[in-house]
Amino acid sequence: MEFPNCPIPTQKHDRITMAHGGGGRMTARLIENIFYPAFANRWLEQAHDGAMLSLPSSRIAFTTDSFVVNPLFFPGGNIGDLAINGTVNDLLCCGATPLHLSAGFILEEGFPIDALEKIVRAMQTAAIQAGISIVTGDTKVVEHGKCDGLFINTAGIGVIPPNIDIGLHRVAKGDAVIVTGSIGNHGVAILSSRESLGFESSIRSDTAALTSIVANLLAELPEVHILRDPTRGGLSSTLNEIAEGAKATIVIDEEALPIDPPVKAACDLLGLDPLYVANEGLMLIFLPDKYAKQALRIIQSDTHGKNARIIGRVTNNKKPEVILKLALGQTRIIDMLSGEQLPRIC
Amino acid sequence: MEFPNCPIPTQKHDRITMAHGGGGRMTARLIENIFYPAFANRWLEQAHDGAMLSLPSSRIAFTTDSFVVNPLFFPGGNIGDLAINGTVNDLLCCGATPLHLSAGFILEEGFPIDALEKIVRAMQTAAIQAGISIVTGDTKVVEHGKCDGLFINTAGIGVIPPNIDIGLHRVAKGDAVIVTGSIGNHGVAILSSRESLGFESSIRSDTAALTSIVANLLAELPEVHILRDPTRGGLSSTLNEIAEGAKATIVIDEEALPIDPPVKAACDLLGLDPLYVANEGLMLIFLPDKYAKQALRIIQSDTHGKNARIIGRVTNNKKPEVILKLALGQTRIIDMLSGEQLPRIC
Numbered sequence: 001m002e003f004p005n006c007p008i009p010t011q012k013h014d015r016i017t018m019a020h021g022g023g024g025r026m027t028a029r030l031i032e033n034i035f036y037p038a039f040a041n042r043w044l045e046q047a048h049d050g051a052m053l054s055l056p057s058s059r060i061a062f063t064t065d066s067f068v069v070n071p072l073f074f075p076g077g078n079i080g081d082l083a084i085n086g087t088v089n090d091l092l093c094c095g096a097t098p099l100h101l102s103a104g105f106i107l108e109e110g111f112p113i114d115a116l117e118k119i120v121r122a123m124q125t126a127a128i129q130a131g132i133s134i135v136t137g138d139t140k141v142v143e144h145g146k147c148d149g150l151f152i153n154t155a156g157i158g159v160i161p162p163n164i165d166i167g168l169h170r171v172a173k174g175d176a177v178i179v180t181g182s183i184g185n186h187g188v189a190i191l192s193s194r195e196s197l198g199f200e201s202s203i204r205s206d207t208a209a210l211t212s213i214v215a216n217l218l219a220e221l222p223e224v225h226i227l228r229d230p231t232r233g234g235l236s237s238t239l240n241e242i243a244e245g246a247k248a249t250i251v252i253d254e255e256a257l258p259i260d261p262p263v264k265a266a267c268d269l270l271g272l273d274p275l276y277v278a279n280e281g282l283m284l285i286f287l288p289d290k291y292a293k294q295a296l297r298i299i300q301s302d303t304h305g306k307n308a309r310i311i312g313r314v315t316n317n318k319k320p321e322v323i324l325k326l327a328l329g330q331t332r333i334i335d336m337l338s339g340e341q342l343p344r345i346c
Numbered sequence: 347m348e349f350p351n352c353p354i355p356t357q358k359h360d361r362i363t364m365a366h367g368g369g370g371r372m373t374a375r376l377i378e379n380i381f382y383p384a385f386a387n388r389w390l391e392q393a394h395d396g397a398m399l400s401l402p403s404s405r406i407a408f409t410t411d412s413f414v415v416n417p418l419f420f421p422g423g424n425i426g427d428l429a430i431n432g433t434v435n436d437l438l439c440c441g442a443t444p445l446h447l448s449a450g451f452i453l454e455e456g457f458p459i460d461a462l463e464k465i466v467r468a469m470q471t472a473a474i475q476a477g478i479s480i481v482t483g484d485t486k487v488v489e490h491g492k493c494d495g496l497f498i499n500t501a502g503i504g505v506i507p508p509n510i511d512i513g514l515h516r517v518a519k520g521d522a523v524i525v526t527g528s529i530g531n532h533g534v535a536i537l538s539s540r541e542s543l544g545f546e547s548s549i550r551s552d553t554a555a556l557t558s559i560v561a562n563l564l565a566e567l568p569e570v571h572i573l574r575d576p577t578r579g580g581l582s583s584t585l586n587e588i589a590e591g592a593k594a595t596i597v598i599d600e601e602a603l604p605i606d607p608p609v610k611a612a613c614d615l616l617g618l619d620p621l622y623v624a625n626e627g628l629m630l631i632f633l634p635d636k637y638a639k640q641a642l643r644i645i646q647s648d649t650h651g652k653n654a655r656i657i658g659r660v661t662n663n664k665k666p667e668v669i670l671k672l673a674l675g676q677t678r679i680i681d682m683l684s685g686e687q688l689p690r691i692c
Contacts, residue, residue, distance in 0.1 A: 021690075023578025023624070024683025028587075046513060047591050049439040049574065050409030052506060058404040063396025064448035064501055068486045093395040102410035104499045106452075138499075140414045142690060146494040147414075153450045153484075155410055155501030160398060167392060228395065232369025241374075245393050278369070337370025344367075344488060 003073055003115045016111040021141025034117055035103075035137060038124040043100070043135035051135035053100060057159040061094035063087060064155035070344040072119065072149055074193040076185075076204030079152055080122035082280060082346060086231070087156040088130040088209040089283065093227045095166035095218060096158030098130060098211060103137040104153040109144040119150065130209035132156070163222045170225035171246035175314040176292035178285040180213060180299050181206060181307045182258040183235050187277035188266045190345045197270075202262040206304075208281030213302045217285070221295055226286040231346055233337040234276040236322065238284055240336040243320040251323045252312035252334075260307075275324075276337050278345040286314065349419055349461045362457040367487025380463055381449075381483060384470040389446070389481035397481035399446060403505040407440035409433060410501040416690040418465065418495055420539040422531075422550030425498055426468035428626060428692060432577065433502040434476040434555040435629065439573045441512035441564060442504030444476060444557065449483040450499040455490040465496065476555035478502070509568045516571035517592035521660040522638035524631040526559060526645050527552060527653045528604040529581055533623035534612045536691045543616075548608040552650075554627030559648045563631070567641055572632040577692055579683040580622040582668065584630055586682040589666040597669045598658035598680075606653075621670075622683050624691040632660065 009015050019026040036044060043051040067083045084101065091098040103123065107116070127134055185206040192199035210229075218224060226246075230238035235257075243250050259267075259274050267274045281304055287295055292310050299305035312325075324334045355361050365372040382390060389397040413429045430447065437444040449469065453462070473480055531552040538545035556575075564570060572592075576584035581603075589596050605613075605620050613620045627650055633641055638656050645651035658671075670680045 017686075018689045019684075019686040021578075022683055022686040024583050024622075024685070024687075025681075026685065027578070028682065047587075048513060049436040050407045050442070050502075052440050052442075052513075053406050053408055055404040055406060058401040060399050060401060060503075061396045062399055062446060062448060062503060063482050064450045064499070065484045066450040066452050066486045066499060068452060068488050070488075090395040094398050096396070096398075100408060102408060102501045104410045104412040104501075106412050106414060106497055136409050138411045140412045140690075142414050142416075142494060145491070147497070148488060148492040151452055151493075151497065153410070153412060153499035153501075155448045155450075155499075156396075157406075157408060157503065167394060167398075232367075232373070237370050241393075276370075335371075336374065337368055338365075339370070339372065340363075340365040340368040341370075343364045344486075 009112045014113050016107045016109060016113060016141055018109055018141050021139060027139060030139060034120055038120045039134040041133045041135060055159055059160045061091050061096035061158045061160055063090040064153065065090065066151060066153040067346055068151050068344050069346050070148060071193055074205055075189045075200045077207040078119055078122050079150065080119035081126035082207050083152040083154045084123050084126035084130060085207050085209045085280060086346060087154040088132060088211060089229045091156050091158040092210055092214040093229055094160060095164035096160045098132045098156055098158040100135045101132050101154050101156045103134050105139045106147055106151040107141045108147045108149050109141055111149055130211050164218060166224060166227055168245035171242060171248050171286055171314060173314055173317045174289050175225055175286040176289045176310050177250060177312040178292065178295055179309055179311050180210065180283045180305045182260045183279055184259060184263045184267060184274035184277040186280040187342050187345050188263050191342055199262065199266050203266060206279055206281035208304045210281065210283055210304055213299055213305050217295060217298050220298055221287060221291050223291055224285060224287045228284045230279050230282055230284055232278050234278055236275040236334045237337045239322045243322050247317060247320050248314045249316045249319050249321045250312060251315050251325055253325050255327050256309050256311045258307045258309045275334060276341050278342065355458045360459050362453045362455060362459060362487055364455055364487050367485060373485060376485060380466055384466045385480040387479045387481060401505055405506045407437050407442035407504045407506055409436040410499065411436065412497060412499040413692055414497050414690050415692050416494060417539055420551055421535045421546045423553040424465055424468050425496065426465035427472035428553050429498040429500045430469050430472035430476060431553050431555045431626060432692060433500040434478060434557060435575045437502050437504040438556055438560040439575055440506060441510035442506045444478045444502055444504040446481045447478050447500050447502045449480050451485045452493055452497040453487045454493045454495050455487055457495055472555065476557050510564060512570060512573055514591035517588060517594050517632055517660060519660055519663045520635050521571055521632040522635045522656050523596060523658040524638065524641060525655055525657050526556065526629045526651045528606045529625055530605060530609045530613060530620035530623040532626040533688050533691050534609050537688055545608065545612050549612060552625060552627035554650045556627065556629055556650055559645055559651050563641060563644050566644055567633060567637050569637055570631060570633045574630045576625050576628055576630055578624050580624055582621040582680045583683045585668045589668050593663060593666050594660045595662045595665050595667045596658060597661050597671055599671050601673055602655050602657045604653045604655050621680060622687050624688065626692065
């Protein structure tokens, strides 16, 4: 196993061994030397089977994601920041203020400890940027060949303010649909990096926690109806999930979709439809049309929201369908991803 | 991949494919056909990126565990009930009433859907027995050969009653040490099943959620100082963790340790020390000596506590050490597991 900027271990003790997962002295050492220094906080220091927490409210959001991205390191990030940002964004999608995350590691015997440290440092940085703490964790080791280097699971909890009500039941005719940034960057960056296609210099993953965008938006506009991050399956699959769950017709304006030129070029070359390519630092926002421009201003004032656009509208509340309005006035129905487009993008 | 009582799939559609992890139509179908029917509850039905919950209190416990047990099916259970019971017991160790779990699945391409269904049904049964609901989840698929059939991560949250204060800071000189049942069953059952040693008929995993034992105990005796489940690394490693964390000397009476005769015989034969063999449905309880007999009565009245014993005492609060008092009055220091004894037992 070789990784960028990580020296290849020459000593046995520079690699993960089965004993690191045994629950004894070696597990304790791994936790003390690598996880505690990076994630240090008073809850981890309880050193118990779980974290005991006092939340500011009993109305919470709870979510989980496992991360199996291949390769582990890619342009714009690695599996570590992805694992933090993904779960933070899922909490944000519930209208919650993200607070605490758990981290479960499954490590392959022989994995370089140096690469693990690099990933853990990325988690630390991402946690600080997202404003959350990693309060509890777990480490397992499987034999060489029984997993693909490293898998990470994170689960997260956040508190939902009393005036926030996000959900499929809120989607209504006339809602504006906003996307917070350009689509397709993450999926193309992963694919390019995996297959050494050479787009790595110009296309980077958009992985980011959208904590500040959502906090600023909900503070001014608690009327938001739905927040969703279009990750696996891309924009189309997420829009279809919303259309089906809310029994709504969503019309998207193709010309309004923000797509960075290098991503557009790469998709054309590879025969990929950017509507189905995964994103990681992106959010779809539905809210009453009268607030759309105000929302756009708030989002565009954030680093991660500069390319935000109003891309469409909910036209009725009966037929679950996503319609793409093409440049020349024609329309086509866009469906959920069927089959796989890009495996293991998160 | 063959599993007990699961027919070998003859059709491609009876197996997990990469598309099941793509986040599109196939992922949705897997969730609708297998996970929703088993775990059905109003939070899952929100069909959102996370569950939105109203807890009865804002003082909570939060924990996580990944499960990579090999084999997936073993005498007394499978990875499914193990994944529920393990996380439930970790919440109980915090003095919490377990409420909600997340479930993250990492599936290997080609895994039989029938075996997945069997595992999910075991999770459903275990969840009902433990009194918890699985409210959010995630499914990823990796290529054949990139994981070992199936890994499961669960995270859990529970609420801690106001009068409960469990932790290393509570451990005090004079505390009695109670174990809720016989030691070593889980580890020996897994090893025997993995290596086809033939003990499978007489030795079964003790996997179980100890919800009722802990609820009844804390209701009558909120003075409990510490609860810990001695899983990986066995009784010795957990006692050493407590001794180190609480700076306490713990003296254990070898003759008081409950060990089932078949486990004793298997350990003798295999050269295993039962003090280092993993348990799954077991708890170590520290509380003031004056409550020890009352606690023992409460625990022994439970199905999972019949073999409970008072096994030792905290003799001072200075030197972190675990001492085993042998049958003939001699003593020996027992250390934390160093290296690995039995890999992948949970």
